[in-house]
Amino acid sequence: MLQDIELSRRGFLGAGAGLVVGFHVPGLAQAQAGSQPPEVNAWVRVLPDDRVIIRIARSEMGQGTLTGLAQLVAEELDCDWAKVGTEQPTPGQNLARNRIWGNFSTGGSRGIRESQDYVRKGGAAARLMLVQAAAIEWKVPVAECRAARSVVTHVPSGRRVSYGQVAEAAGKLPVPTEVPLKDPKDWTIAGKPLLRLDTKDKLTGAQVYGMDLMLPGMLNAAIRDCPVFGGKVKSFDAAAIAKRPGVKKVVQVGDSAVAVVADTWWHAKTALDALPIVWDEGPNANASSEAFAAVLKAALDAPEAVVGNSHGDARAALSVAPRKLQAVYAYPHQNHATMETMNATARWTPTRCEVWTPTQNGEAALAATAEAAGLPAAMCEVYKINLGGGFGRRGAVHDWVRQAVAIAKELPGTPVKLIWSREEDMLHGRYHPVTMCKLQAGLDAQGNLTALHMRIAGQSILAGVFPQNVQNGRDPVVFQGLNPSGPEASIGYAVPNLLIDHAMRNPSVPPGFWRGVNLNQNAIYLECFLDEVAHATGQDPLAFRLKLMANHPKHRAVLEAAAKAAGWGTPAPAGVFRGIAQTMGFGSYVAAVAEVSVSPAGELKIHRIVAATDPGHVVNPQQVAMQVEGSFVYGLSAALYGECTLKNGRIEQSNFDTYPVMRMPQMPKVETVIVPSGGFWGGVGEPTIAVAAPAVLNAIFAATGVRIRELPLKNQSLKKA
Amino acid sequence: MATLNVNGKPMAFEAEPDTPLLWVLREQLGLTGTKYGCGIAQCGSCTVHIDGAPVRACALPLSALNAQQKIVTIEGLSPDGSHPVQKAWAALDVPQCGFCQSGMIMAAAALLAAKPQPTDADIDAAMSNICRCGTYHRVRAGIKQAAAAQS
Numbered sequence: 015m016l017q018d019i020e021l022s023r024r025g026f027l028g029a030g031a032g033l034v035v036g037f038h039v040p041g042l043a044q045a046q047a048g049s050q051p052p053e054v055n056a057w058v059r060v061l062p063d064d065r066v067i068i069r070i071a072r073s074e075m076g077q078g079t080l081t082g083l084a085q086l087v088a089e090e091l092d093c094d095w096a097k098v099g100t101e102q103p104t105p106g107q108n109l110a111r112n113r114i115w116g117n118f119s120t121g122g123s124r125g126i127r128e129s130q131d132y133v134r135k136g137g138a139a140a141r142l143m144l145v146q147a148a149a150i151e152w153k154v155p156v157a158e159c160r161a162a163r164s165v166v167t168h169v170p171s172g173r174r175v176s177y178g179q180v181a182e183a184a185g186k187l188p189v190p191t192e193v194p195l196k197d198p199k200d201w202t203i204a205g206k207p208l209l210r211l212d213t214k215d216k217l218t219g220a221q222v223y224g225m226d227l228m229l230p231g232m233l234n235a236a237i238r239d240c241p242v243f244g245g246k247v248k249s250f251d252a253a254a255i256a257k258r259p260g261v262k263k264v265v266q267v268g269d270s271a272v273a274v275v276a277d278t279w280w281h282a283k284t285a286l287d288a289l290p291i292v293w294d295e296g297p298n299a300n301a302s303s304e305a306f307a308a309v310l311k312a313a314l315d316a317p318e319a320v321v322g323n324s325h326g327d328a329r330a331a332l333s334v335a336p337r338k339l340q341a342v343y344a345y346p347h348q349n350h351a352t353m354e355t356m357n358a359t360a361r362w363t364p365t366r367c368e369v370w371t372p373t374q375n376g377e378a379a380l381a382a383t384a385e386a387a388g389l390p391a392a393m394c395e396v397y398k399i400n401l402g403g404g405f406g407r408r409g410a411v412h413d414w415v416r417q418a419v420a421i422a423k424e425l426p427g428t429p430v431k432l433i434w435s436r437e438e439d440m441l442h443g444r445y446h447p448v449t450m451c452k453l454q455a456g457l458d459a460q461g462n463l464t465a466l467h468m469r470i471a472g473q474s475i476l477a478g479v480f481p482q483n484v485q486n487g488r489d490p491v492v493f494q495g496l497n498p499s500g501p502e503a504s505i506g507y508a509v510p511n512l513l514i515d516h517a518m519r520n521p522s523v524p525p526g527f528w529r530g531v532n533l534n535q536n537a538i539y540l541e542c543f544l545d546e547v548a549h550a551t552g553q554d555p556l557a558f559r560l561k562l563m564a565n566h567p568k569h570r571a572v573l574e575a576a577a578k579a580a581g582w583g584t585p586a587p588a589g590v591f592r593g594i595a596q597t598m599g600f601g602s603y604v605a606a607v608a609e610v611s612v613s614p615a616g617e618l619k620i621h622r623i624v625a626a627t628d629p630g631h632v633v634n635p636q637q638v639a640m641q642v643e644g645s646f647v648y649g650l651s652a653a654l655y656g657e658c659t660l661k662n663g664r665i666e667q668s669n670f671d672t673y674p675v676m677r678m679p680q681m682p683k684v685e686t687v688i689v690p691s692g693g694f695w696g697g698v699g700e701p702t703i704a705v706a707a708p709a710v711l712n713a714i715f716a717a718t719g720v721r722i723r724e725l726p727l728k729n730q731s732l733k734k735a
Numbered sequence: 736m737a738t739l740n741v742n743g744k745p746m747a748f749e750a751e752p753d754t755p756l757l758w759v760l761r762e763q764l765g766l767t768g769t770k771y772g773c774g775i776a777q778c779g780s781c782t783v784h785i786d787g788a789p790v791r792a793c794a795l796p797l798s799a800l801n802a803q804q805k806i807v808t809i810e811g812l813s814p815d816g817s818h819p820v821q822k823a824w825a826a827l828d829v830p831q832c833g834f835c836q837s838g839m840i841m842a843a844a845a846l847l848a849a850k851p852q853p854t855d856a857d858i859d860a861a862m863s864n865i866c867r868c869g870t871y872h873r874v875r876a877g878i879k880q881a882a883a884a885q886s
Contacts, residue, residue, distance in 0.1 A: 075832050076830075076831030076832030076833065076868040077831065077868075078831070209825075209828050210828050210830075212833075213824075213825055213828060213829075213830055213833075214816065214825065215833075216830040216833030216836050217816050217821045217824050217825060217830070217836065217840065218768065218809060218810065218812075218813075218816045218821070219766070219767070219768015219769070219808065219809035219810045219837050220768065220810075221833055222767070223770075223834060225767075225770070225771065226761075226767035228765070228767075234762075259751060278758065278762040278763075279758070279762065280754055280755070280758035280762060351867060352834075352867060353770070353772050353778070353780060353832065353834040353835045353865070353866070353867050353868075354770070354772075354832075354834045355771075355772075400832075400833075401832060402770070402832050402833075402834030403832045403834060403867050403868060404832075405867070433771075435774065436772065436773045436774055436775075636828060637828075640828065640831060640870075640873070643869055643870075643871075643872040643873070644831060644868050644869025644870065645869065646869065647866070647867070647868070647869030647870075647871060648867070648869055651867075669773050669774075669775055669777060670772075670773050670775075670777035670778050670865060671775060671777055675865055675867065676871075677862075677863055677864075677865060677871070678858065678859055678862040678863070678864075678871050678874065678875065679859035681871035681872060681875070683872075684872055
């Protein structure tokens with residue numbers, strides 16, 4: 015059966031010590047597939063009362079994809095938006111139906127852009143089937159019938175029938191294969207700033223996140239993995255905590271972790287805190303950020319490197335350039351720090367394993383479940399539960415799912431909910447990769463940029479997550495935003511002699527896709543260095559960029575839109591200074607202007623951000639604005655505070671006291687300018703993050719003359735140079 | 736057996752005296768709207784009202800509470816989501832993932848109860864809750880809209 019649409023409606027089913035809260039728990043709901051009104055097609059169900067249930071395969075983690083995808087289906091379905099609800103097919107159902115719902119992966123800002131075509135066709139096909147069913151019932155030609163707002167009308171006779179009345183008959187018709195789609199200029203539901211469909215339960219505490227799940231007979235688990243990456247469990251003294259309240263079992267998980275299972279999570283967590291564990295810290299026991307920085311620094315000049323973008327002869331041009339500039343930048347490891355820590359609930363028997371978990375990729379979670387359960391995927395199921403943030407942490411590697419299944423295997427038939435403490439979450443992230451970049455510019459006598467060499471040294475995400483995708487030492491994701499061309503993430507400048515290369519160096523800290531991924535640091539490196547070149551040659555940072563952008567009209571248009579909206583070239587308020595940056599990533603073009611002031615004591619105040627975005631087509635402008643606003647929180651949190659450091663093989667930051675993030679008082683005013691040029695589909699959840707930091711860093715230079723080349727800012731002095 | 740007054744009702748349960756209020760609410764009383772985010776009173780996801788004041792439940796042990804204190808959680812803020820803060824939040828689409836929003840809403844409701852027309856500085860001082868999706872912009876607008884609706 016599908017995950018129940020009533021998931022979030024709750025009532026108390028039981029009472030007593032530890033009330034059992036009765037959610038409509040997917041996988042436990044009593045409704046059987048046969049008792050549900052049948053589907054029109056894979057994407058649409060229509061109930062007899064005309065409610066339309068749209069299937070959403072991608073995960074909703076706050077980014078608004080659920081509402082946007084529903085808008086696209088509803089648009090083509092011509093249904094009444096007020097009657098739209100959603101439900102999520104399970105990964106197991108997708109497997110059983112030959113992946114009829116396509117890819118479940120929800121990362122890389124792909125949720126809408128990479129499913130828009132087939133979900134719109136799904137909505138359009140359902141509309142054709144509903145119209146055809148009505149025409150058959152009336153014994154009239156289909157061509158005489160029209161659909162609008164969930165009603166089919168036979169135009170010559172004026173007869174009308176609602177979708178709900180013909181849905182069952184429509185579901186028996188063959189699904190049409192030739193499905194024309196509307197021109198986006200004719201949209202009435204898509205493209206509009208509609209409110210989200212998933213807000214109500216987030217306002218009352220009724221929304222069930224993975225951490226909130228309660229199943230009958232469920233136990234709770236807390237876990238500690240060896241704090242040193244690559245270390246193992248040597249021994250632990252289970253007897254020492256056996257008599258603590260509620261403790262049921264102490265379990266070794268894999269070769270590196272220990273979990274305590276108890277009646278409540280608080281009992282499990284406090285017992286784990288009291289459990290004596292001896293670690294074998296392994297080969298990385300002495301690893302440190304400091305030592306690895308030296309490795310990166312050496313790699314900046316290493317002879318061997320993989321080329322990502324090259325034309326002309328940058329090295330030769332640099333050697334003869336009358337003027338040269340050089341700078342080295344660095345970007346640290348960071349934790350995703352989703353507000354909801356990693357968690358999963360698992361129930362294992364020798365013939366079936368089920369997992370309930372917040373995941374950005376239900377299919378990958380199912381694969382991890384099957385592997386950890388030692389069962390074929392067909393004997394497993396994953397129920398996606400609402401995510402308290404994802405940001406890339408919950409997509410590629412389902413380490414917490416494997417742990418939960420391993421624990422549940424020790425207690426066959428009993429559901430076990432594993433929740434990571436914040437400390438566990440901070441120490442066992444999949445961190446933003448660490449890199450350094452050396453940039454060298456060659457200039458002619460007029461201050462024109464004739465050569466640019468960007469040497470990136472550092473960590474590869476693919477090498478850590480999908481090593482099979484690294485070919486001959488080349489991780490293509492490293493060059494995000496710097497590619498010579500292409501619809502995904504290409505550089506916006508033409509430099510006569512250009513070389514961008516990467517010397518891969520991987521530390522013991524496991525990397526992951528972190529909202530914005532490699533675009534984050536690449537945009538800082540390039541946009542701040544170009545700013546340096548502009549200032550060093552006495553050129554306006556905007557005018558300098560525009561000279562290099564003649565062949566990149568989309569990059570250029572967005573940069574100009576941001577500059578114009580911000581009033582670039584007009585005086586800023588007294589004491590306020592501007593910085594500008596642009597990039598392209600995740601299929602979209604973005605730019606930002608930041609306005610900052612810096613007090614004589616070096617205190618930074620970010621007053622205003624103007625951000626422009628061209629995502630091609632816009633499905634919901636309000637959701638785009640929310641993603642742009644949120645991108646500045648994520649990007650500026652990183653710039654101001656974000657840093658995970660390694661000492662004695664382990665991450666030093668353990669909670670929000672040592673890993674600060676941006677809060678309300680630091681939040682600038684954000685003005686979002688959407689300049690959709692149409693004709694393509696770009697993502698919006700991530701690209702803007704990349705321009706947040708360089709726009710602010712360039713504004714700081716304008717204000718102080720201090721050029722920040724190492725993040726985060728909390729480690730730097732901003733006193734005027 | 737201990738008793739606390741939660742959302743207007745005396746509720747009985749069993750827990751050790753050092754159990755934080757957060758885990759009593761979530762695991763003994765089934766009120767999971769109040770969230771665990773950090774456990775050290777840093778992030779505010781666990782914000783509840785005790786006698787009207789915003790309190791971080793994750794670092795408050797049961798032993799520090801008594802049955803007379805009136806504890807209100809997100810589930811008890813209004814019977815039907817009609818508190819002015821909840822209404823403003825709905826109108827402005829404030830939540831993204833929503834995980835921090837129970838705490839945000841409780842902090843905002845307590846602020847407005849104490850200061851019906853808060854300034855930006857009041858908002859900055861009262862709203863130290865962490866949101867990672869980045870809703871701060873709309874949280875501020877939501878507080879102002881709720882304040883305007885109340886006046």
